Amino acid sequence: MRRIGPIFLSISCLALSASCTKAPEVTKAQDVGEIQAADSGGAGNVGGALPAVPDGPVAIVNGKEITAADFHGIYDLKLQKYADRGREIPKTADRRYRKSIVDRLIYQEILRQEAAKRKLDYDKAALAEREEAQQRGIKDWDKHLRRRGESEESLRQLYVAELLERSLLEADGLLAVTEAEIDEEYEKVKPNYNKDKERVRAAHILVRVGPEERPNPGEPITEPDEAQKKQWEAEALAKANELYAKATAEGADFDQLAIDASEGPSARKGGDLGIFSADRMVDEFSDAAFSLEPGEISKPIKTKFGFHIIKVYGKYPPGDLPREALEDQIVERLSARKLHQGRRDLKEKLMEAYEVKNIMEDLLGPDPRAQRRKQNRERQGHPPGPKPQTQGSGPPSGGPSDAHSPTAPPPSGTAAGAGEATAEAVDAPTKAPAPAGDEPKPPI
The missing domain is CATH 1.10.4030.10 (Porin chaperone SurA, peptide-binding domain)
Incomplete structure (x- = not known):
């Protein structure tokens, strides 16, 4: 890919x-x-x-x-x-x-x-x-x-x-x-x-839980009540299930679907998260990604970042x-x-x-x-x-x-002088938080 x-x-x-x-x-x-x-x-x-x-x-x-x-x-x-x-x-x-x-x-x-x-x-x-x-x-x-x-x-x-x-x-x-x-x-x-660890190359479509817009830095954040949280989660899961159906339909283009629908910075790259070992991602995400064979797509997986539809493009042994x-x-x-x-x-x-x-x-x-x-x-x-x-x-x-x-x-992850930094949030489900705006590139 x-x-x-x-x-x-x-x-x-x-x-x-x-x-x-x-x-x-x-x-x-x-x-x-x-x-x-x-x-x-x-x-x-x-x-x-x-x-x-x-x-x-x-x-x-x-x-x-x-x-x-x-x-x-x-x-x-x-x-x-x-x-x-x-x-x-x-x-x-x-x-x-x-x-x-x-x-x-x-x-x-x-x-x-x-x-x-x-x-x-x-x-x-x-x-x-x-x-x-x-x-x-x-x-x-x-x-x-x-x-x-x-x-x-x-x-x-x-x-x-x-x-x-x-x-x-x-x-x-x-x-x-x-x-x-x-x-x-x-x-x-x-x-x-x-490396001495198994690795995969995967992409994902992220559906965030809650409002799409986030406040500008410095603006107060209002904590929603439990009923509101449950409603947001139900709405996000319903959307993720719809996207899963589209991603697994005959002739579907996962890259383009991620570009069109994923709610994170990796969307512009077809959801590509690169190559990573299991310990680089949160457990729920890694468990799903490493259970897939190349070409397979997961059902929506919930993490603290939202719901993910994961596609694995390659699996690589240690070495x-x-x-x-x-x-x-x-x-x-x-x-x-x-x-x-x-x-x-x-x-x-x-x-x-x-x-x-x-x-x-x-x-x-x-x-x-x-x-x-x-x-x-x-x-x-x-x-x-x-x-x-x-x-x-x-x-x-x-x-x-x-x-x-x-x-x-320049935006993060590009050559110096390349372009204006975007205000996107990191969507990679990494265990160690990356700086805001950086495209996730976990060490391999």
């Missing part, structure tokens, strides 16, 4: 427009400058107020203007995040937002122009799937957008840019994984999967796992690696190829903080240039640098 879930990058609606979703009324940049000038004693305001945002274009890409309206469609929402908390945006954060938003809009425009020049388009179905996945499990989507400082349209343009990047890379044959590459990677990783058992995982890993490197190379190539006038960057001038950091490093004997990034380093999620990339931050 080869099913590789789409890996979204950190990318028609080719016209970026702030008019699709009206930004809330917030303090405009000109007013922010006046506030900061009156409060120049704060650490964030050293060096005086930032210049006003121009009324004209903030950048020009091959003669195509990126307007102040395009910029304000995102920037005003970032200001609103601070206003909602009764705060004024610090000058340092304001500078980073202005620069990173314009950089983001510039690269999105470059991608649109390059795709149009090469007569390429993005996958509309993948866009719809991405947007649906983002909202899954979030009770108040508008509140979520406000907290992130984005609009429906600004997020859509992030996803469109992701998909245009992928289209360009695929057209150049840079994402294809060869059999020789799979063989080489298998020989490298094979020793890591030599090395065969190549076919690891092939999907290897392909996914190699694809993510190629995607990550391809994005870097593509951006570097396109930024050199296109004529860009960054009016905002010229207006802001050099960043005093960056200059001071450079001077300090030089005084300490370090070579000039950016500080090397270690794995896991970078700005906190939700900070100004979120706006820098033309694509959203």
Whole structure:
């Protein structure tokens, strides 16, 4: 079973427009400058107020203007995040937002122009799937957008840019994984999967007990009474029995049924939970999975996570796992690696190829903080240039640098820079809880 879930990058609606979703009324940049000038004693305001945002274009890409309206469609929402908390945006954060938003809009425009020049388009179905996945499990989507400082349209343009990047890379044959590459990677990783336990590869369809929507973090949870719990459980079991009947019907496609009906993150991969040993899952789930033969499907099994319909795809004795058992995982890993490197190379190539006038960057001038950091490093004997990034380093999620990339931050389990993290809950019935949002990949 080869099913590789789409890996979204950190990318028609080719016209970026702030008019699709009206930004809330917030303090405009000109007013922010006046506030900061009156409060120049704060650490964030050293060096005086930032210049006003121009009324004209903030950048020009091959003669195509990126307007102040395009910029304000995102920037005003970032200001609103601070206003909602009764705060004024610090000058340092304001500078980073202005620069990173314009950089983001510039690269999105470059991608649109390059795709149009090469007569390429993005996958509309993948866009719809991405947007649906983002909202899954979030009770108040508008509140979520406000907290992130984005609009429906600004997020859509992030996803469109992701998909245009992928289209360009695929057209150049840079994402294809060869059999020789799979063989080489298998020989490298094979020793890591030599275990003294029996293992299975299984997928499942999860039916949760209780309301589908969960409250946003920080919201109080009301404990239901016993009658309500029994009603929810009966409803969930009835739904699980219906899905079991569909899954076992002649000609049924378990993968597609899981995609359509399973209530967990693994749904997008056809319910695939990978390969695991019995001690990695709760007892009820393991007992059912290990009692099945490849191709068999269980009746609904109840665990603390809900009801599961389980399908086993393979059973493996202790020792090395065969190549076919690891092939999907290897392909996914190699694809993510190629995607990550391809994005870097593509951006570097396109930024050199296109004529860009960054009016905002010229207006802001050099960043005093960056200059001071450079001077300090030089005084300490370090070579000039950016500080090397270690794995896991970078700005906190939700900070100004979120706006820098033309694509959203990565979801768990994908290559760095791949796409915005979803708000899905873990559905794997593992004994040890995984971090929220992570796709379950139990050790083998």
